[in-house]
Each structure stands twice: as structure tokens, then as C-alpha cells.
Amino acid sequence: MLIEPGKLLAQVETPEDLRKLDRSQLVQLCEELRQYIIDTVSVYGGHFGASLGVVEMTVALHYAFNTPVDQLIWDVGHQAYGHKILTGRRNEFHTNRKYKGLSGFPKRKESEYDTFGVGHSSTSISAGLGMAIASQYKKDDRQHIAVIGDGAMTGGMAFEAMNHAGVSNTNLLIVLNDNCMSIDPNVGALKDYLTDITTSHTYNKVKDEVWNLLGKMSKFGKSAQEIGSKVESSMKSFLLKQSNLFESLNLRYFGPIDGHDIDHLVSVMEDLKEIPGPKILHCITTKGKGYALAEKDQTKWHAPGKFDKITGEIRKKVYDTPQPPKYQEVFGRTIVELAEKNKKIMGITPAMPSGSSLNIMMKEMPERAFDVGIAEQHAVTFSAGLATQGMVPFCNIYSTFMQRAYDQVIHDVCIQNLHVVFCLDRAGFAGADGPTHHGAYDLAYMRCIPNIVVAAPMDEPELRNMMYTSQLPREGAYCIRYPRGQGVTPDWKTPMEKIEDGTGRLIREGEDIAILTIGHIGNYAVTACEELEKLGVDAAHYDMRFVKPLDEEMLHEVFSKFDKVITVEDGCLMGGFGSAVLEFMADHGYMANVRRLGIPDRIVEHGEQLELHQECGFSPEGIRKEVMSLLDATTVAKS
Known part of the structure; x- marks a missing residue:
């Protein structure tokens, strides 16, 4: 229309x-x-x-x-x-x-x-x-x-x-x-x-008079203009x-x-x-x-989506069954739950309290939650300062905006081995906001820094577990990245449990091929494995959970058992999760046919998240096709 x-x-x-x-x-x-x-x-x-x-x-x-x-x-x-x-x-x-x-x-x-x-x-x-x-x-x-x-x-x-x-x-x-x-x-x-x-009012009245005076004086030449300029400047300074x-x-x-x-x-x-x-x-x-x-209501109407312009009713999808919450809501509710028990927890965001859901904590605990304005560098170093005094700052920054504070992560947090928790919202494709907002690079740029744990939850309970784990006494930083939008678990408010750093989990056993995933995108692999089973393919699925440290025990198991491996991530392929797996394979002398799925080395434009996942080949259908392609290629090579 x-x-x-x-x-x-x-x-x-x-x-x-x-x-x-x-x-x-x-x-x-x-x-x-x-x-x-x-x-x-x-x-x-x-x-x-x-x-x-x-x-x-x-x-x-x-x-x-x-x-x-x-x-x-x-x-x-x-x-x-x-x-x-x-x-x-x-x-x-x-x-x-x-x-x-x-x-x-x-x-x-x-x-x-x-x-x-x-x-x-x-x-x-x-x-x-x-x-x-x-x-x-x-x-x-x-x-x-x-x-x-x-x-x-x-x-x-x-x-x-x-x-x-x-x-x-x-x-x-x-x-x-x-x-x-x-x-x-x-x-x-x-x-x-x-x-x-x-x-x-005093300033504005005099300012208007000075402006008019300058206009009248301009016809008398440069010297008059210079005098007028000094008058204007002096009046402004005085008033x-x-x-x-x-x-x-x-x-x-x-x-x-x-x-x-x-x-x-x-x-x-x-x-x-x-x-x-x-x-x-x-x-x-x-x-x-x-x-x-x-x-x-200027915040609500910043980007309301589709709406009825007469009534102002915002059009939302109506579902017959309970829907999972957004990861942002899970973060916002969970940090309050944790902060009620741990008085050292502080919340920090650079001008995104509503988008990140830190506004929930700001409302309930205003003395412990801070919107520092559009100032990502300050947000990180401010968090570092809190950490030096024994606080546990949760610094929530969109993945794309964390790029602006990279030096502070290295210089002010990690070199000093400070306990700061980074929650990277909008990781992966941001959708319609496009390439300026995609969180494509965080896995790669975070995993190369010492003194930091880099994790990604596959679902909402895992996000809660990682948040719980991250605030326990430790040295060094802890980075959790999660996507924009809904999770997968309507009944998400489960008891929180500690996750040992660098431990993955086996989601599905299999014999033909191993699929290794990191983060929410692992849910695509669940769907792909179900479709592969219908085609007679027995695929194993491992949710690695951490890109740093890697679960080396699990990777030894994978490469000892499988000679065909696929890695899946919603981050850049260059230097990301798949690269980390290849480095492990090379460092330990394993030989396997490994295919990596993720964001290619080009600028991906805007669109719905699934549209962009399909374009880049790591939608459920893309994973299924890559598995079949690898199996077919291996069969041809052996013959």
C-alpha cells in the first residue's frame, strides 16, 4: 500500500x-x-x-x-x-x-x-x-x-x-x-x-537586542563589527x-x-x-x-512499530500459547533478583536503560543503577573504578556500541584483572537497524584479550545461570553476549546454578557428524538435527557455551570421535568461535573436515534476523544443507 x-x-x-x-x-x-x-x-x-x-x-x-x-x-x-x-x-x-x-x-x-x-x-x-x-x-x-x-x-x-x-x-x-x-x-x-x-529570559532578551544591534552596525564596516562582536561576547559572559x-x-x-x-x-x-x-x-x-x-511518551514512541494512527494502539502479534520473554527482560529481572542478595552488584548502561531493561533496576534500586549517557568509554572505566572498590558492576552495552569502548576493556579492566561483568545485548544480527547495529564482532574481539571469560547462553535459564556465575567472587572480567528479541523458554524463571568456566554441554548424541554451536543460534541446530534425523543422518550437537576458555575436554572427545565437524555462530567467521575450534584442532594435531558457519567477511545489510541468517547460510535449513554437503563430499572423496 x-x-x-x-x-x-x-x-x-x-x-x-x-x-x-x-x-x-x-x-x-x-x-x-x-x-x-x-x-x-x-x-x-x-x-x-x-x-x-x-x-x-x-x-x-x-x-x-x-x-x-x-x-x-x-x-x-x-x-x-x-x-x-x-x-x-x-x-x-x-x-x-x-x-x-x-x-x-x-x-x-x-x-x-x-x-x-x-x-x-x-x-x-x-x-x-x-x-x-x-x-x-x-x-x-x-x-x-x-x-x-x-x-x-x-x-x-x-x-x-x-x-x-x-x-x-x-x-x-x-x-x-x-x-x-x-x-x-x-x-x-x-x-x-x-x-x-x-x-x-534575561539572557535571551539581551541576546536579541545585541543581535539586532550587530545587524545595524554591520553597514558601518569591519571595525564596528569587531566592536559589536566584543559587546556580544561580553554581554553573554556577564549575563x-x-x-x-x-x-x-x-x-x-x-x-x-x-x-x-x-x-x-x-x-x-x-x-x-x-x-x-x-x-x-x-x-x-x-x-x-x-x-x-x-x-x-517520547521513549515509547521512539520506535513503536506498526500502530493505528487514530487510536494510537500499537499492533502486536496475538499468540494462542505463552511466549518466551525477550532476553532483555530476563536480564532486567535477573539482575534485580541477584542484587537483592548481593549488595555489591551495580548496574551501568550508556543511555539504553529501556532497551537493555536496566530501567527495572533503576526504578527499584536507583542508588545502584546508573545511566551514564551516550558515553560507552566512560561506562566501562566507571565500571572499572567501581570494581577497584569491591563492587561487582554489570556493564550492559549493546555489542555494536562496545566496539567504541574496546581500549577501556583492555586497558582499564583486563590489564588490571578487575571483576567487571559485561552484558553484551543485541549480539549477532540486530535486524532492521542494519550493519551499524549488528553485533557481529564481539566473540572475535573479546576472546583475544587476557583475563576475561567469554560466554553465550543458548536460552534464558542459561543466561540466568551465567549472570549468577559471573557475580560470584572471582578475578578478571566475565562477558555474556545474547541476541535481540525472544528466547525459547516460556517458563524461564528457574533456580540459578553455577556454571564452571569453560564447560560445554552435550545436547544430542550422534554418530555421523558433530555440530558445535555457541549461544542462542544453537537452537537452530536443534531444529536442523531433527530434520536430519528424518533423512537418516545421526548428528551430535554440542552447546559449547564458552568461546573463552574453550571446553578442551569436550573438544578432545569431539575430535577423537568425529572426522566431520560443523561450527555455527552468529558472529564473524574471521577470528570467531569457529576459528577458535580450528586453532584447537591444529594445536593438538587432530585431522578433521571442519566447516564453519557464521557471518561472512562482508557487510551484511538490514532485514529481519531470520532473513539475514538465511542469507548467510546458518538458518536451520542452512545448517541442514551444510551437513548434507559435507557428508556427500566425504562420501565422494572416499570413493
Whole structure:
């Protein structure tokens, strides 16, 4: 079902068409664009509130600047749906986040208007500065605009980039989209700081007067402008110390302004094009603007899935039988259960309390659970600091975001042999969020570090057992990785038991071939073995549970008994679980025909998890086919 655009929006295929409209028509265009996003996302799903909040900003940016010659860089990209619709992709927008369809984030190979691929936060200012310096070097006359939210502004990269931008003298405009939200409400001193700016009536009144004065003085020449600039700077410093945060970095600060006043936005952006050097425009917006329910509950409506746009009812599948919980819920409930008994347990997450379900602990034990903002590096070293004082920190980070804190895992945790528990959520394929969010690499990058145990549960009771085991007295770190979404066991709240490090378990005996799995993906092997049995193949299945340390006793048993082995993992093949098994085989002089199934050495795009598992050959059917192929190949070789 294609969504019909409004009358004006139907005329806009590209920003060039947008710039042909009279400025008086932009209010209507914004209304139509907002409605088109609501209509489309309600039917097809996707991120929601963030794009509604920047409709006017999106239109103003493409209207005031000559995109794509002028370079527009979005941070994270949740908010870029309006941008996609206005840049030639409206007719394809219904395929957004679908397998083989449009990406849910800006992507360079998708459009020339997507100047930088994004998905992780706090990158836009660094990227924009790099582009601006390159243009300066090449003597290209173009503008560079980085749009960043106040949530992403809490990331360290943003401050590093502003520190550099302030001494660069480049033509860079930073647009701060301030809505007090990332996915969950923002936390920390920066939130309070921005609030002080937006609520200072004295500052804003004088700021407007200074702005008008500067405009009048500009016609009297450079010296008057310089005097006016000093007056403006002095008044800001005197009236509002907070302005020094940006201006002490030599970024000229403008705002705050209403991010939903399209006419004023265009006027200000047109003016800012004429002001050289690095500068920041502070815009106040409302996440979910124009859809009352999304404005009221901004976390829930960040990405609600399909919904009835009239009633707001979110459409969920109805099942006849009890369904297993999400791994995230199991984590959230279990850490509270453990923390009630172990007073040393602390919970830490970098801006993902709802997604990780740490919000359950934050509500019940607020003094022991911390959202540190979009700051993965800080989250890890903060956890290390807790560990030095005898606490047992559970640091919950999405696998894809842990990549940002890798040095801290090595330098601050493992070298010091500290007891930190890492819970890596969204391991494996993240689904519709695509390659920026896939947790493809953690098995490989974690297992090569000393002083860490790396484990993956096959089901919910195993996750509970690993969490229980990880908080018992020990030296060194303990890493548990698990996927996004549902587990397999509706009756999951079982008594917790200790699992000895590096011990696997035999799931199914067999004589013809051995299938070794790690983590949740082992459930595919259960299905595959049942299908193989119908074909007369007697396959053994081992759930290894640990990639570090490996269960060497079990592997000796496997390679002593089987000359045909298949490994299955939902992680990268290079350096992952299968590689670890091959290393063991080589180190101990075994000879066997080993096939490895997992994520290949290429970027896998977005789609439903099962679609991507099928594409990469480790769905139940993929495992069955690989087993039959290996058996057939061995039979041919022997003949």
C-alpha cells in the first residue's frame, strides 16, 4: 500500500524542487511531510518520534542551503526520515528498514544527499569538520552543516570535535537539536546546562537586542563589527556563564530559537551562511511533534512499530500459547533478583536503560543503577573504578556500541584483572537497524584479550545461570553476549546454578557428524538435527557455551570421535568461535573436515534476523544443507 503525499509534498522530489516553493508555502509543506511520516510509519513501522521533531529543521536546512553541494551531516540518523523523503526517496520510503529496501539511516551509497553514513552517535561534528577542512584545502566554496541532538552531544567525540573545530577557522555550522531526549530522557550536567540557557529570559532578551544591534552596525564596516562582536561576547559572559561552554571553544553561539518556527529557522540559517568560521545554532524542538501520544511518551514512541494512527494502539502479534520473554527482560529481572542478595552488584548502561531493561533496576534500586549517557568509554572505566572498590558492576552495552569502548576493556579492566561483568545485548544480527547495529564482532574481539571469560547462553535459564556465575567472587572480567528479541523458554524463571568456566554441554548424541554451536543460534541446530534425523543422518550437537576458555575436554572427545565437524555462530567467521575450534584442532594435531558457519567477511545489510541468517547460510535449513554437503563430499572423496 503506497501512501499518498499531500499536494505540495507531491511536487517535491528533490531539494531543488523545494527551493522553488514560496517561503509562505513552507508551513503547509511541513504539515504534509509530518503527516506523511505518521501515515507511513504507522503502516510499515520504524523510528518515529525523532523525525517528527525535526520536520521544520529538515525543510529549513534544505531550503536555506544548496544541498547536496552544501554538505549536510546527520548524527545517528534516527531523525532523517524527512530528509530521505525530500531527497528523491519518497516513492521508496515504504521499503524503509525492510530487507533489500532503504536503510533506516543515512547511507552514502544510497544517495548523494547522504554525505556521511551514520548509526552510532556523536560522529557528525567530526565528520563535518573533516569535510570542511577538505573543502578549505581544495578551495571549494560550500557550506558544511552538522545536525546533532543534545543526547548525542553527551558523547565524548562531540566535545573532541568542537575543541578542534574552534581553532580550525572552517565554514562549519553545528545545529544543536535540543529536545531533552535521546531514546530515553537525557541525563547529566549537560542537560541541566542546556536547560539553563533555554530558560534564561534575561539572557535571551539581551541576546536579541545585541543581535539586532550587530545587524545595524554591520553597514558601518569591519571595525564596528569587531566592536559589536566584543559587546556580544561580553554581554553573554556577564549575563550567562553557561555560554562560555561553547564560546570558550571559539564556537560562536546563536540561540536558543524555536525549532518549529519554519520562517524564523530559514531566516536565521540564511543569515548564518554569511557569517564565517565555526558556529553553533541551538534549536529547541519537541520529539514526536505533531502526534500527541508521541509527545507525551517520547521513549515509547521512539520506535513503536506498526500502530493505528487514530487510536494510537500499537499492533502486536496475538499468540494462542505463552511466549518466551525477550532476553532483555530476563536480564532486567535477573539482575534485580541477584542484587537483592548481593549488595555489591551495580548496574551501568550508556543511555539504553529501556532497551537493555536496566530501567527495572533503576526504578527499584536507583542508588545502584546508573545511566551514564551516550558515553560507552566512560561506562566501562566507571565500571572499572567501581570494581577497584569491591563492587561487582554489570556493564550492559549493546555489542555494536562496545566496539567504541574496546581500549577501556583492555586497558582499564583486563590489564588490571578487575571483576567487571559485561552484558553484551543485541549480539549477532540486530535486524532492521542494519550493519551499524549488528553485533557481529564481539566473540572475535573479546576472546583475544587476557583475563576475561567469554560466554553465550543458548536460552534464558542459561543466561540466568551465567549472570549468577559471573557475580560470584572471582578475578578478571566475565562477558555474556545474547541476541535481540525472544528466547525459547516460556517458563524461564528457574533456580540459578553455577556454571564452571569453560564447560560445554552435550545436547544430542550422534554418530555421523558433530555440530558445535555457541549461544542462542544453537537452537537452530536443534531444529536442523531433527530434520536430519528424518533423512537418516545421526548428528551430535554440542552447546559449547564458552568461546573463552574453550571446553578442551569436550573438544578432545569431539575430535577423537568425529572426522566431520560443523561450527555455527552468529558472529564473524574471521577470528570467531569457529576459528577458535580450528586453532584447537591444529594445536593438538587432530585431522578433521571442519566447516564453519557464521557471518561472512562482508557487510551484511538490514532485514529481519531470520532473513539475514538465511542469507548467510546458518538458518536451520542452512545448517541442514551444510551437513548434507559435507557428508556427500566425504562420501565422494572416499570413493
